[in-house]
Amino acid sequence: MSSKRLAVTVLLIVLAHVSPANENQGVSVYNAQFTVSSKQLTYLSEALISAINNQLLSFPEIKVYDSDSKIENTFQDLNQILQLDKVQLLQIRRQTGFDGLVAGGLELTDQKISIKLHLVDFSSGRIYLNDQFEGKFGSDLLESIEKQVKAFANTLIHYYDSTITITSEPTNADVNVNGKQIGKTPIKSLDVADGILEIRVSKDGYTPYQKEVEVFRGQRTYVHGHMYDQITEHLLNKKSRWKLDSMNFSIGTSMQWQNWSEINAEAGRVANFRYTSKFGRWELGLEVSTATASSWHANQKFETFLGKDSSTNEFEITFSRFCLVSQFNLVEKLNQFDLYVGSQLGYASTHSSQYNLGWYYPSGNNIENRHVNPVIGGEIGMRFYLGSALKLSTFIGGNSAGKMSYNRKTANYWGEATYKTKSLGSDHVYFGGTLTYSYWSVRK
Numbered sequence: 001m002s003s004k005r006l007a008v009t010v011l012l013i014v015l016a017h018v019s020p021a022n023e024n025q026g027v028s029v030y031n032a033q034f035t036v037s038s039k040q041l042t043y044l045s046e047a048l049i050s051a052i053n054n055q056l057l058s059f060p061e062i063k064v065y066d067s068d069s070k071i072e073n074t075f076q077d078l079n080q081i082l083q084l085d086k087v088q089l090l091q092i093r094r095q096t097g098f099d100g101l102v103a104g105g106l107e108l109t110d111q112k113i114s115i116k117l118h119l120v121d122f123s124s125g126r127i128y129l130n131d132q133f134e135g136k137f138g139s140d141l142l143e144s145i146e147k148q149v150k151a152f153a154n155t156l157i158h159y160y161d162s163t164i165t166i167t168s169e170p171t172n173a174d175v176n177v178n179g180k181q182i183g184k185t186p187i188k189s190l191d192v193a194d195g196i197l198e199i200r201v202s203k204d205g206y207t208p209y210q211k212e213v214e215v216f217r218g219q220r221t222y223v224h225g226h227m228y229d230q231i232t233e234h235l236l237n238k239k240s241r242w243k244l245d246s247m248n249f250s251i252g253t254s255m256q257w258q259n260w261s262e263i264n265a266e267a268g269r270v271a272n273f274r275y276t277s278k279f280g281r282w283e284l285g286l287e288v289s290t291a292t293a294s295s296w297h298a299n300q301k302f303e304t305f306l307g308k309d310s311s312t313n314e315f316e317i318t319f320s321r322f323c324l325v326s327q328f329n330l331v332e333k334l335n336q337f338d339l340y341v342g343s344q345l346g347y348a349s350t351h352s353s354q355y356n357l358g359w360y361y362p363s364g365n366n367i368e369n370r371h372v373n374p375v376i377g378g379e380i381g382m383r384f385y386l387g388s389a390l391k392l393s394t395f396i397g398g399n400s401a402g403k404m405s406y407n408r409k410t411a412n413y414w415g416e417a418t419y420k421t422k423s424l425g426s427d428h429v430y431f432g433g434t435l436t437y438s439y440w441s442v443r444k
Contacts, residue, residue: 026061027099027156032075033067035105044113044137045106051142052102055149061157065098078103082118086125093122100128100156102149113137117145119152123159128152160218162194166201168225173203185225194219201225243279246438250274250393253292254432256319260424263406265298268319272434281329287344289321298352302409313409315354321401322346323375336385342397344377350404350426354419367419373402373426389438396431 031052034045049066056064075081081101084092093099101120106113112134119129129148135141166175168185175182178198182190185201194217201223202208209225256268269292276285295316301309323346331339351370379397386392404426407419 026063027059027153027160028063028065028097029056029100029102029153029156030075030098031056031064031066032078032101032103034103037105037107041106041108041113048106048115048142048145051146052149055146056102056153058150059153059157062153075101075103078118081120082127082130089120089122090125093125096122099123099159100152102152109134113141115141115145117148119148121152121155121159123156128155162192162215162217162219162221163189164192164197164213164215164221164223165189166199166223166225168201168203168209168227170203170206170227173201173206173225173227176200176202189220199223199225201227203227205229245278245280248274248276248278248283248285248436248438250276250434250436252393252432252434254289254395254430256428256430258424258426258428260298262408262422262424263298263300265317266296268296268428270319270321270430270432272432274325274434274436276325276327278438281332283325283327283329283340285325287321287323287325287346289319289323291317291319295353298406300406300408302411304411311411313354315352315406317404317406318351318353319348321348321375321399323377327381333385338383338391340381340383342379342381342395344375344379344397344399346375348373348375348399348401348426350401352404352406354407367407369405369407369421371402371404371426375399375401377401383436391436391438392433393436394431394433396429398429399427401426401428 031049034048036042036045053064053066056062081089081092099122101122102118103120104115104117106115108114113136115133117129117131117133118127120126121128129152131148133141133144164177164187166182166185166187168175171185173185175185175187176199177190177192192215194215197213197215199211199213200208201210206227206229209227211223211225213221213223215221250273252272252274254270254272256270258265258268270289271292272287272289274285274287276283295318297314298317299312299314302311302313303309304311323344325342325344327340327342329338329340331337349370349372351368354367377397377399379395381393381395381397383391383393402425403423405421405423408422409417409419411417
C-alpha cells in the first residue's frame with residue numbers, strides 16, 4: 001500500500017471517530033481554526049473566523065462546527081486534505097457527515113495581511129477554492145472573504161435541492177402540486193421540498209392525470225402526464241382482457257427474392273405499409289405490400305434460327321399483397337429493444353404483362369396473366385427504440401404465395417412466334433426494415 005493511500009486510510013479512521021454531523025440536521029460545515037504566523041495576528045484570526053461564521057449562520061440550513069465545538073483533532077492535516085481526489089473527498093463526506101470545510105491561515109508581509117482561504121466541498125468531492133487575498137485588514141478585505149464564503153454556502157445548499165420536471169401530452173396543461181396551482185406544462189425545473197407530492201395535470205376536454213410522487217433530497221424527478229379525451233378514456237378503461245396499449249403506423253421497404261429459374265427477374269423491391277394495435281405483448285393489424293416503381297422487369301431467353309437462347313423476350317411483373325398480421329414480443333423493452341415473431345394470412349396478386357407479340361396476337365395488344373392466391377407466412381424481427389414513440393424495425397421472413405403465370409415465347413426457323421402459358425411458384429423470402437410511429441403510448 002502506498003504511503004499516500006495509507007495516510008488517507010488513517011485520516012478517514014480518525015475522522016470517523018470524531019464525526020458529529022448528521023444528515024438530518026441539514027448542511028454541516030466545519031470552520032477550522034486559522035493558522036497564524038505570529039501571535040499578534042491571533043485577534044485578526046478570531047475576527048476573520050467570526051465574520052465567516054456570521055456568513056454561514058445566515059443560512060438556516062447550515063449548521064456550523066468550529067474548534068470550540070468540543071471536537072478535537074478534526075481536519076488537522078489540511079495539506080493532506082487538499083491533495084485528495086474526488087473519490088477520497090466523497091468518502092470523507094460519507095464517513096464524517098460533513099458537507100464542507102473552511103480553513104486557512106494569516107501572515108504579515110510588508111505591512112499587509114496575506115490570507116490563505118481554503119474551501120472544500122465534500123458533497124461534490126472537489127476543492128471549491130484554494131486562493132490567497134492580500135491587503136490591509138479592514139472592510140474591503142473582509143468583504144472579499146465573505147463574498148467567497150457566501151457563494152460557497154449557496155453551493156452546498158443547492159447541492160441538496162430537490163427539483164421536479166413536469167411535462168404532459170397534450171401540452172399547455174394546468175399543473176397543481178399539493179393543492180397549489182404552479183403553472184402550465186412544460187415545467188422544466190421546479191424547486192420543491194423533499195417528501196410526498198400530489199401531482200395533478202389537467203386540461204379542458206381531457207381526463208386529469210394524477211400521481212403521488214416521492215421526492216428525495218438532492219434528487220431531480222421527472223413526471224409525464226399522459227391525458228386522454230373522454231371517449232378514449234372510456235375505451236381504454238373498459239373491462240377487457242385485451243387492453244389497447246398503442247396504435248402503430250409503419251412504413252418501410254424490403255427486398256423480395258423469388259425462385260423463378262426460367263426467367264431472369266430483377267430483385268424485387270417492395271414497399272410495406274403496416275398498421276397494428278398493441279395489446280400487451282401482442283400486436284394485431286393489417287399489412288399492404290406492393291412492388292415499388294410500379295413493376296419488376298423480367299426477361300426470357302428463347303431459341304431462333306440463330307441458335308439456342310439467341311433472343312430475348314422482355315416483360316413486366318407487378319406484385320401486391322394484403323394480409324392480416326400478428327406479432328408477439330418474445331423480448332420487450334430490454335435496453336430499448338424488442339424481439340418478436342410474427343405471422344401473416346391473406347392474399348397476393350401477381351400480374352405479368354407482355355407487349356407487341358407479333359402475328360399471333362395483333363401488334364400493340366397485351367397478353368396479361370393475373371393470379372390471386374392465398375398467402376400464409378411468418379417472420380422474425382427486432383425493434384430499436386429511437387424515442388418514446390418512434391421505433392426502427394428490421395425483419396426477415398417468408399411467404400407461401402401460390403403461382404404466377406407468364407407467356408413463354410418460342411419461334412420457328414422462319415421467325416414465326418408462338419406463346420405458351422407457363423406457371424411458376426410465387427413463394428418468396430424477404431428482408432427489410434420499417435420505421436414505426438406509436439400513438440397512445442402505454443399508460444403508466
